[in-house]
Amino acid sequence: MSIACLHKHNLVQHVVSQNCDGLHLRSGLPRAAISELHGNMYIEVCTSCTPNREYVRVFDVTERTALHRHHTGRMCHKCGAQLRDTIVHFGEKGTLRQPLNWEAATEAASKADVILCLGSSLKVLKKYPRLWCMSKPPTRRPKLYIVNLQWTPKDDLAALKLHGRCDDVMRLLMAELGLEIPHYDRYDMVHYGHSNQLRQARAMGDYLIVGVHTDEEISKHKGPPVFTQEERYKMVQAIKWVDEIAPGAPYVTTLETLDKYSCDFCVHGDDITLTIDGKDTYEEVKTAGRYRECKRTQGVSTTDLVGRMLLMTKAHHSNIDEDLDYRKHTDNFGKGPKGHSPWTGVSQFLQTSQKIIQFASGKEPQPGDTIIYVAGAFDLFRILGSLWLQQWSFFDVLMLGGTRLDICLIFFPFL
Numbered sequence: 001m002s003i004a005c006l007h008k009h010n011l012v013q014h015v016v017s018q019n020c021d022g023l024h025l026r027s028g029l030p031r032a033a034i035s036e037l038h039g040n041m042y043i044e045v046c047t048s049c050t051p052n053r054e055y056v057r058v059f060d061v062t063e064r065t066a067l068h069r070h071h072t073g074r075m076c077h078k079c080g081a082q083l084r085d086t087i088v089h090f091g092e093k094g095t096l097r098q099p100l101n102w103e104a105a106t107e108a109a110s111k112a113d114v115i116l117c118l119g120s121s122l123k124v125l126k127k128y129p130r131l132w133c134m135s136k137p138p139t140r141r142p143k144l145y146i147v148n149l150q151w152t153p154k155d156d157l158a159a160l161k162l163h164g165r166c167d168d169v170m171r172l173l174m175a176e177l178g179l180e181i182p183h184y185d186r187y188d189m190v191h192y193g194h195s196n197q198l199r200q201a202r203a204m205g206d207y208l209i210v211g212v213h214t215d216e217e218i219s220k221h222k223g224p225p226v227f228t229q230e231e232r233y234k235m236v237q238a239i240k241w242v243d244e245i246a247p248g249a250p251y252v253t254t255l256e257t258l259d260k261y262s263c264d265f266c267v268h269g270d271d272i273t274l275t276i277d278g279k280d281t282y283e284e285v286k287t288a289g290r291y292r293e294c295k296r297t298q299g300v301s302t303t304d305l306v307g308r309m310l311l312m313t314k315a316h317h318s319n320i321d322e323d324l325d326y327r328k329h330t331d332n333f334g335k336g337p338k339g340h341s342p343w344t345g346v347s348q349f350l351q352t353s354q355k356i357i358q359f360a361s362g363k364e365p366q367p368g369d370t371i372i373y374v375a376g377a378f379d380l381f382r383i384l385g386s387l388w389l390q391q392w393s394f395f396d397v398l399m400l401g402g403t404r405l406d407i408c409l410i411f412f413p414f415l
Helices: 002-008 102-111 166-177 192-203 215-221 229-237 255-260 283-287 302-311 353-359 383-393
Strands: 015-017 034-036 043-046 053-056 071-075 082-085 114-118 143-147 160-162 209-212 244-247 266-269 291-294 371-376 398-403
Touching (some): 015 102, 034 102, 114 166, 192 266, 192 291, 209 229, 229 244
Parallel strands (some): 114 143, 209 244
Antiparallel strands (some): 043 053, 043 082
16 A cells, blocks of 8 residues: 555556565556566456456456466356466466566666565566666666565665565655555445444434445456455445445546435545546545545554455464564554554554444343344454344344454454
């Protein structure tokens, strides 16, 4: 997210990534500004169509693929040819134009003043001389800055080598530049931060309509979502402050959209959201005076949840793990909005009675009421959990929900 913000402010012109997880696209970087040299595990293509037809999926398309075996088992809906993944395995040479985008990477390198390498061992990238402008005299090559805890084969050529964690370095850099690291949200992987935003929005009026984007719109501006649009529609509708959803809402909110649903104004968190072209998605309604802001919920973001899943840490909530490197950071946890996780760089949630009360119905049990108790981890709460609870709402009962402690779970929770 820091890199996407730096690109928005024209401080980063192009990103060359060795990762296949598509997170740079999800962060909001436009396709033209990123070269995924080793492919994207969420994209499969039809090479029989001209130009190549891309399919952006919400699942990993490489489940059946391997070295020199790239067919995914699915067919192009246009020509019927077999689709293939975009992954470049070790020992292979990438031939696809996208998402590798070699042409843009080479052009950006030739014009760059500075190259910043974050976390890469550079053992593979060193073999790509075009990225380092090796055809130029040493004095005319871009200055090289490296952030890595390990040795890299480019250390001797670097103007500066920082032995540190990328998250820590980028956090310090953003603070020095006076830029806030944006959060990652689009009602995908719905969490209590979304619920709290909708609670605040509902308090501003009498009726709340929530617009939810389609998979196509999200993929265009952010990258492939985790859940399908139908799943996201149901999850948002299940939040108690939502009166109605607007399915297929455009990514850019316009006066036409507000008028279509007879809305007086729209509400968003106090962070900016941008289109693929870097434009404020709420510019039109802000100019017209039909825009309100609510506070973001400290301590949670989709970025943090994705980070926890990718890192698979076992002790991101407490010191139940005996790892000494982890334990020295535990005093930073749960101390309010300034407490940061050493693993994901996002504030940890501090529970208060007031927060819990705001999310409860406030209904007291009366004599003769039927009371049902349901318990579960409710980690990464998804559509099945919502539908399960909804079944009981059709009965005239009072339901109490119990949530198990983190230490009681077989697997370490993400929330």
